[in-house]
Amino acid sequence: MEIIKNDGFITLKDFGSFDLGLSADCGQAFRWKKDENEVWHGIVGGKYLKAKQTNDEILLFTSSEDFDTLWKDYFDIETDYTAICQNLSADENLGKAVTRCPGIHILKQEPWEALCSFIISQNNNIPRIKGIIERLCENFGNEIEGGFTFPDAATLAKLEPEDLAPLRAGFRAKYIIDAARKVSNGEVDFDKIKNSPIEFGREELQKICGVGAKVAECTLLYGFYKVDAFPIDVWVKRIMAEMYPNGFPECANGVKGIAQQYLFHWRRTYF
DNA sequence: CGCCAGGCTTCTA
């Protein structure tokens, strides 16, 4: 990977198979938007980013400092996904998935945003999830250049479920408030989840009303980069029944979450 | 219109 620091933007070259747009919009994050010029816009950690990918380079319109402290990690660009995908290819279906959908990276999202987003995702479809999250940010986030920040847990903890009516989140509103309160008062300890084995995070997150196994796994995978977390939604359930009735392949051990993301997108997009 | 959505809680047997 070649990282060129220019005045006001960063250029990436030799970035392997990384596909910024696919990673941003394959169902793991819900706030990235592509405009008519193929430019992606996103807000993470209170920072706005414009980014454009062409055949051989990726332009990130950000300062050198923000790149080093935020975006480099967020996009997980230093992990060797080529090697990971090669290992996964020991399984036939995973081989097809990584070949057909190359370039997906797990985005290292903020834990609270991941938790809140996947609470909203339950029994819901992706277009509507995006709408609810957008209204959440517009109503309770801070306005900055490029849009609104994701409201933090402490902000939402002061509200009542009825205050979230403008989101039209339905029964999920009370879950969001419960999560915000338990996260901001420390009853659910993000630092400890970060520094503990995945099993602790599973139990800790499920102390929140409205968080079951699936939402917990998504939070651990996308918010805490526990890449062996394995969220099973309706699509993965289908994949398991159709392709893996005898269990998930061993080559995915340790990175089951990454394997899951490739299969999820492949199955949803091409079947 | 009816079925479904990156599920979970609550009720019931």
Add this chain to the structure above:
DNA sequence: TAGAAGCATGGC
């Protein structure tokens, strides 16, 4: 303790 019903809303 397993399985079904109910849940808010709207995409398709």
